[in-house]
Amino acid sequence: MVKPEVYRSLGLSDEEYKRIIDLLKREPSTTELAMFSVEWSEHCGYPRSRILLKLLPKKGKYPTLIGEDSGGIIVDDLAIIFKMESHNHPSQIEPKQGAATGIGGIIRDIFTAGARPIASLNSLRFGPLTEPYNRYLLRGVVDGIQFYGNCLGVPTVAGEIYFDESYNGNCLVNVMSIGVAKKDELARAFARGVGNSIMYVGSSTGRDGIGGCSVLASHEFKEGEEKRPTVQIGDPFTEKCLIEATLEALATGHVVGIKDMGAAGLTCSTSEMASVGNSGMEVELQLVPRREADMEPWEIMMSESQERMLVCVKKGKEKEIEKIFSKWDLHAVVIGKVTDDDIVRIKDKGKVVAEIKAHSLTQAPVYDMPYKKPAYLDDLNKLDITKISEPKDYNGVLLKLLGSPTISSKVWVYEQYDHMVQTNTVTLPGSDASVLRLKGTNKAIAATTDCNSRYCYLNPYKGAQIAVAEAARNLVCSGAEPAAVTDCLNFGNPERPDRFWQFKNCVEGVASACKFLNISVVSGNVSFYNESIKGVVNPTPTIGMIGIVDDAHQVCTQYFKKEKEIIILLGISKEELGGSEYLKEVHGQVKGDTPDLDLWLEQAVQRTALDAIRKGLVSSAHDCSEGGLAVALAECCISNKENMVGAVIDSLTFDARKDAALFGESQSRIVLSCSKKSVHKIRDIAERFGAPFQIIGRTGGKELEILVGKRKIINLSVEGMFERWIDSLQSLIMA
Amino acid sequence: MLKAEIYITLKKTVADPQGLTIKHALDSLGYKEVEEVRIGKLVTVKLNINDKKEAEQRLNEMCKKLLANPIIEDYSFKIEEV
Amino acid sequence: MLKAEIYITLKKTVADPQGLTIKHALDSLGYKEVEEVRIGKLVTVKLNINDKKEAEQRLNEMCKKLLANPIIEDYSFKIEEV
Amino acid sequence: MKFGVVVFPGSNCDQDCFYVVKDVLKQPVKYIWHKDTELDNFDCIILPGGFSYGDYLRTGAVARFSPVMDSIIDFANRGGIVIGICNGFQILLESGLLPGAMLRNTNLHFICKYVYIKTENIKTPFTNLCKKNQILKIPIAHNEGNYYIDDDGLKSLEKNGQIVFRYCSPDGDVNKESNPNSALANIAGIINREGNVLGMMPHPERSSEAELGSEDGFLILRSILKWLGSK
Numbered sequence A: 001m002v003k004p005e006v007y008r009s010l011g012l013s014d015e016e017y018k019r020i021i022d023l024l025k026r027e028p029s030t031t032e033l034a035m036f037s038v039e040w041s042e043h044c045g046y047p048r049s050r051i052l053l054k055l056l057p058k059k060g061k062y063p064t065l066i067g068e069d070s071g072g073i074i075v076d077d078l079a080i081i082f083k084m085e086s087h088n089h090p091s092q093i094e095p096k097q098g099a100a101t102g103i104g105g106i107i108r109d110i111f112t113a114g115a116r117p118i119a120s121l122n123s124l125r126f127g128p129l130t131e132p133y134n135r136y137l138l139r140g141v142v143d144g145i146q147f148y149g150n151c152l153g154v155p156t157v158a159g160e161i162y163f164d165e166s167y168n169g170n171c172l173v174n175v176m177s178i179g180v181a182k183k184d185e186l187a188r189a190f191a192r193g194v195g196n197s198i199m200y201v202g203s204s205t206g207r208d209g210i211g212g213c214s215v216l217a218s219h220e221f222k223e224g225e226e227k228r229p230t231v232q233i234g235d236p237f238t239e240k241c242l243i244e245a246t247l248e249a250l251a252t253g254h255v256v257g258i259k260d261m262g263a264a265g266l267t268c269s270t271s272e273m274a275s276v277g278n279s280g281m282e283v284e285l286q287l288v289p290r291r292e293a294d295m296e297p298w299e300i301m302m303s304e305s306q307e308r309m310l311v312c313v314k315k316g317k318e319k320e321i322e323k324i325f326s327k328w329d330l331h332a333v334v335i336g337k338v339t340d341d342d343i344v345r346i347k348d349k350g351k352v353v354a355e356i357k358a359h360s361l362t363q364a365p366v367y368d369m370p371y372k373k374p375a376y377l378d379d380l381n382k383l384d385i386t387k388i389s390e391p392k393d394y395n396g397v398l399l400k401l402l403g404s405p406t407i408s409s410k411v412w413v414y415e416q417y418d419h420m421v422q423t424n425t426v427t428l429p430g431s432d433a434s435v436l437r438l439k440g441t442n443k444a445i446a447a448t449t450d451c452n453s454r455y456c457y458l459n460p461y462k463g464a465q466i467a468v469a470e471a472a473r474n475l476v477c478s479g480a481e482p483a484a485v486t487d488c489l490n491f492g493n494p495e496r497p498d499r500f501w502q503f504k505n506c507v508e509g510v511a512s513a514c515k516f517l518n519i520s521v522v523s524g525n526v527s528f529y530n531e532s533i534k535g536v537v538n539p540t541p542t543i544g545m546i547g548i549v550d551d552a553h554q555v556c557t558q559y560f561k562k563e564k565e566i567i568i569l570l571g572i573s574k575e576e577l578g579g580s581e582y583l584k585e586v587h588g589q590v591k592g593d594t595p596d597l598d599l600w601l602e603q604a605v606q607r608t609a610l611d612a613i614r615k616g617l618v619s620s621a622h623d624c625s626e627g628g629l630a631v632a633l634a635e636c637c638i639s640n641k642e643n644m645v646g647a648v649i650d651s652l653t654f655d656a657r658k659d660a661a662l663f664g665e666s667q668s669r670i671v672l673s674c675s676k677k678s679v680h681k682i683r684d685i686a687e688r689f690g691a692p693f694q695i696i697g698r699t700g701g702k703e704l705e706i707l708v709g710k711r712k713i714i715n716l717s718v719e720g721m722f723e724r725w726i727d728s729l730q731s732l733i734m735a
Numbered sequence B, C: 001m002l003k004a005e006i007y008i009t010l011k012k013t014v015a016d017p018q019g020l021t022i023k024h025a026l027d028s029l030g031y032k033e034v035e036e037v038r039i040g041k042l043v044t045v046k047l048n049i050n051d052k053k054e055a056e057q058r059l060n061e062m063c064k065k066l067l068a069n070p071i072i073e074d075y076s077f078k079i080e081e082v
Numbered sequence D: 001m002k003f004g005v006v007v008f009p010g011s012n013c014d015q016d017c018f019y020v021v022k023d024v025l026k027q028p029v030k031y032i033w034h035k036d037t038e039l040d041n042f043d044c045i046i047l048p049g050g051f052s053y054g055d056y057l058r059t060g061a062v063a064r065f066s067p068v069m070d071s072i073i074d075f076a077n078r079g080g081i082v083i084g085i086c087n088g089f090q091i092l093l094e095s096g097l098l099p100g101a102m103l104r105n106t107n108l109h110f111i112c113k114y115v116y117i118k119t120e121n122i123k124t125p126f127t128n129l130c131k132k133n134q135i136l137k138i139p140i141a142h143n144e145g146n147y148y149i150d151d152d153g154l155k156s157l158e159k160n161g162q163i164v165f166r167y168c169s170p171d172g173d174v175n176k177e178s179n180p181n182s183a184l185a186n187i188a189g190i191i192n193r194e195g196n197v198l199g200m201m202p203h204p205e206r207s208s209e210a211e212l213g214s215e216d217g218f219l220i221l222r223s224i225l226k227w228l229g230s231k
């Protein structure tokens, strides 16, 4: 008889335990209980989010592929496979290894689909850098990403870093990977064909991360709690060999299916490969290569040792597969076979230790969770703008914003990442999105991650829509057609109705914006329980988006290129200060409603910019995000260190307070620069799509001057802005 | 003046991929007698302190705070006079 | 079975920026008594050999060939029985 | 002219080098597996960048003992053209084909960015198309590029014109500010006494096409081709 405290401490409820007994028609063994606990956890089985995830559109402009572990789109004869995943809790405990193994895991999801990883992205969120532990976290996470990603030879090309009090005690580390394959050479994650062999490949199994899946990923945890044995150490060298060996093995045609052992290791890979293949599987644990003696069967089944995979190989071809892996000095051993029933049967020294129908493991219960709008929100959304005093020193405000950690340059971070290896990165980090050419074609892809979680906190539905809109806008500014999304949904405890309300609204927001923009959601990840004794994180539905550039020579970057060009603003600046960086950094308030988002307007602005870029009319394009128009203009001036170009903005018109027009974060705005002779052509395009168009000034000089009426309210040297913006993050980190 | 040698090693339960790779390398160079390799850090510190007891206490602090990562590492040290 | 601890240190003439950085960090944490920090490697090896003399000779070889780079590093080791 | 690109476990610029030779330089090229010991008549061998064996002990330390290295040392001793890029340079140092050693970058970080280097010796198989003191814009990406050699060693490098590239400012000043990793005497690339083995930290294969931001690295590849052709 299993004691309630045992299954409860594994994260199973009384009802769930009863259901296990019903399914098995007997008491579970320890191994079985452990297997159910991880398979039914949020991490693997999505019991609390599955209903809502169905809302995300699976169709878009490009044919969509939804695989077992990742998804993608088809572009000509290529499949672009991508996915994002969180490694929040492991990183909070041990930032370097936590982030490193996060990269390792997401990249395995890509190459086990048969795609060669071509780029990684990272979306990072921490509490304020005034707190030493947050500095330690940021340094450690960046170190982990560079350590793992650089060694692998997969460029880390883009990302974002935000700072907010809500991430004190629970940082977010979301990592995304993109891979490319010939569309008919993709691999599946199933086991099929009675008698085919199940092979274990990669590193040996140790007691790493045992229980990590359910204990680390699905429970609130308190800082300093003893979680030591669960820390996994990343081994990028082995992973690099695994990539090469796997792609070589897949090319033989002898591999039926393949799955990486990520969270819940062997449990997850055996049961899911059997379940997807509608097959049974029998495995002998004694055959599993191990690092430590005397491991219990359940420990072997739960281990999260890194850099391992399970492969279903055609009978008789085992030797050939083994040869490939051993060429790369990797283990590859037959540990079992596909059977003709639908049961996962785990043996230890011949004795059955688990015998479960594959489907009953993989079909986790589904819960319709209660939700309720948080009571504080109505109050929070009220912002009396007349109570906010307009600044006297606009120069000071702009400098302050440029130096704020969220807005300042992230060069200190991305210079530590090899972002050029594989020689595809045609737009390097430092512009709105990075662009990678696809060798052998004329095309390129652009990639970005985005989410302003303060918007989602103030208004989860609209905030999530904005995350999608902004990601798309960043791609458009780089010359790409927004194509498809992967998401990483980071929230608090879903069993609390206020948190679940945030989750529900964010998912609905992502779904509606993606549908409107005709973008499919090809993959994603849910991370709940992101809270600590210090509180809950802001709702953070991180959007990873890729776009397609039809002609790799028609890409665009955000910085002004030369003097005497015309500066255009597409979109409208409204009197919106709610949720802005300005309101927080200058007035110390997080209040108001999130800026409006009119998806029709958004689309008009994006179409105009993209069309103009594709026609070669545009010299630079940059969207307005945190810090509003003034920061966007400053970034246009300073983000190419080798050639900084000033600007005079003297014909800006708006219907709002000056600080709102300059620092407010009205959506759907893009700053373009172009030669004089292109202006009217761009105006025509804007008219055709119905995008608000105004000429606001011209490039040139060594200063950014912004005039309102006849008054110069901003007048800063590009050098001065650059200094503030470029060094700020590093000096905060090194404090 | 005291000199301390601080030895920082990965905890026994933690995997050491570096050590494994180096073991393989030694193996293929013909050093078959090598059963295990683990990689750690050696931090040599000169301290402007004369009292060993005091040095011990300070070193323990430094190790816990900065030099070793208690989540995955153990440390020990040896103090001598110079 | 013998166990050896191999200490690999940067030669005195070679600058050690990592050591310097850690010294600074300790300094700003208030450990003003720290005069110098040098960072090295600690390689722990288990050897399937019983004879210490033989082990010594093998270890010297391993260090010269692979474990230490004589241009920038010195090494020493200690052997004990386990 | 036949090029060979060595693949060590953990090499990760092998495919980039292969691509640039095949598709940009348009020359025949083959991979050489690190366990091969027979080299079929190559004209130039490239040791690519990456993290051979994870660089888990020291950069290049383990790769130096790969079976192929004896053959490459032979090849070099017979006058064959060998270029080591980044990790390849580190392997050449470990194997003794080039003098000196690599230390960690003094900022203790991996650095990936464009830098400028000055071509000091243009009478080499690798730089014969460069102008004297030509400044090249070319990216680096490494943790350990802080070149070290003792005083006598440095003197002899200088005396023999073995310092081919030094880090410099965009207008050619060889100074501290433009030295990304604190390499001794701003050294970015050196050649052996005989002049047929080059090691360099910056990546010419990453800067051989205009769409990647610079074609300056291509001069090095074209120089090799010219040299081989005129031999």
Ligand SMILES: Nc1ncnc2c1ncn2[C@@H]1O[C@H](COP(=O)(O)OP(=O)(O)O)[C@@H](O)[C@H]1O
Pocket: A122, A123, A124, A156, A157, A158, A159, A160, A161, A406, A407, A410, A413, A414, A417, A428, A429, A430, A431, A432, A433, A434, A449, A450, A474, A625, A626
């Ligand atoms: N963690 C990171 N890793 C890599 N690149 C990053 C990271 N954070 C920011 N960047 C890069 O810095 C640039 C500016 O980022 P961000 O301010 O988030 O842009 P935007 O507001 O347009 O989304 C982008 O090119 C982005 O990819």
Ligand SMILES: [Mg+2]
Pocket: A432, A474, A622, A623, A624, A625
């Ligand atoms: Mg942007």
